[in-house]
């Protein structure tokens with residue numbers, strides 16, 4: 200039940216020993232694959248990688264001999280007639296001690312598109328086929344060298360746009376995230392064993408149900424998932440940035456705020472309520488975190504079909520946002536505006552922005568709010584720096600840069616599903632005394648986590664994940 204073991208690049212011995220491999224099914228793919236592993240164009244060195252059962256035969260044909268395992272050998276790479284296509288270093292990694300777990304050959308020649316194309320033609324002639332994007336990583340995953348979170352971390356490391364993102368991806372790659380998921384899986388396994396045993400011995404079920412220890416353990420597990428979820432959300436933010444919805448009643452100054460934050464005249468601003476209809480997107484870089492702003496139509500009931508569609512879209516943006524700013528016009532009655540908070544899906548991810556502070560009267564005070572608030576003037580720029588700092592803080596960015604790991608929306612969704620099933624399971628037990636229903640919820644929670652690390656993963660989803668990798672990865 201426990202997940203795949205980890206390979207920890209750079210720090211071997213740091214991670215738990217690999218689980219003894221389950222009787223492994225025949226490798227999913229017996230074809231030998233090849234790809235140029237270095238970027239296209241001219242470069243100092245160009246690397247071609249080969250993986251699969253024909254690798255040793257290919258090495259003999261191209262290099263004239265099989266290089267000693269894991270030793271760099273200087274050799275020429277011969278075409279079918281024995282003429283060198285290039286000279287360079289050959290590296291042979293016999294299975295299972297390679298990146299993919301299969302026999303791997305690396306031919307490190309001179310970078311250049313023509314030479315590399317010639318090498319690829321030769322490898323195909325010898326029976327290899329060009330790899331699909333991500334296929335080397337996919338094989339590493341299928342051969343238990345990496346779990347899915349780690350394979351995704353490789354792609355995220357390559358694609359990372361900031362140093363913080365790269366460090367986080369490196370930590371996921373080293374197994375930090377996967378290990379935390381495995382710990383939760385182990386708790387769930389222990390609970391399932393206990394719960395299912397009690398179902399098998401119905402006479403003792405009464406005792407079991409009275410045993411508050413199970414409820415405590417359920418709560419502790421829910422707490423562990425909740426903490427992991429919070430960290431995964433942070434990890435996703437480092438990778439993807441955050442979606443920030445700007446909502447409020449018409450004329451509150453939402454479009455003015457977007458323009459002020461973006462430092463550009465992007466959105467149309469008029470004194471006519473109902474100016475914005477389409478969702479207008481702009482992004483800003485907030486100390487290395489991409490913040491994707493969405494300016495929306497003012498929330499109100501309206502008979503105008505176009506505006507009504509805008510309001511519908513505004514609500515959709517609000518539902519999907521990582522953080523939502525409710526812009527409140529200080530020159531208008533605050534209460535009906537603050538009542539819009541009732542429409543927010545999650546008050547933990549909401550802020551109030553009191554706008555038009557330049558028009559505040561001398562004795563005017565700002566009302567208390569259920570969520571944190573900032574006072575600004577989109578017109579003069581007053582308060583915008585505090586708002587930016589508050590945005591960073593609301594999403595916890597900054598705390599994240601040390602010790603965090605990278606994560607994707609897919610991971611966050613899976614953790615949320617697991618959290619929900621554990622909560623539902625607890626309710627089944629406490630409210631209904633239904634141990635069987637609890638067992639089922641625990642099974643579903645484990646399944647959600649299994650999809651996260653890829654232990655239980657539908658093939659088409661796997662295909663979609665690896666297809667987004669680079670060729671040669």
Ligand SMILES: Nc1nc2c(c(=O)[nH]1)N(C=O)[C@@H](CNc1ccc(C(=O)N[C@@H](CCC(=O)O)C(=O)O)cc1)CN2
Nearest residue numbers: 206208211246248292295296297298299305344353672
């Ligand atoms: N030249 C080259 N550099 C590269 C890669 C590569 O494939 N080739 N990598 C490609 O992404 C990354 C390194 N990843 C690797 C991961 C595992 C093994 C490997 O041989 N693993 C064996 C042995 C481990 C050991 O000796 O400790 C194994 O897991 O059994 C090699 C590279 C980055 N640098």
Ligand SMILES: Nc1nc2c(ncn2[C@@H]2O[C@H](COP(=O)(O)OP(=O)(O)OP(=O)(O)O)[C@@H](O)[C@H]2O)c(=O)[nH]1
Nearest residue numbers: 449450451452453454455473474475497555577578
């Ligand atoms: N005095 C003052 N006026 C502002 C401020 N921000 C916006 N306004 C004015 O308020 C009016 C509405 O501004 P918009 O930014 O278009 O408001 P909105 O919320 O996008 O409005 P809709 O798109 O209609 O929902 C305009 O006349 C702006 O010039 C501010 O900070 N101070």
Ligand SMILES: [Mg+2]
Nearest residue numbers: 453454474475
């Ligand atoms: Mg507007």
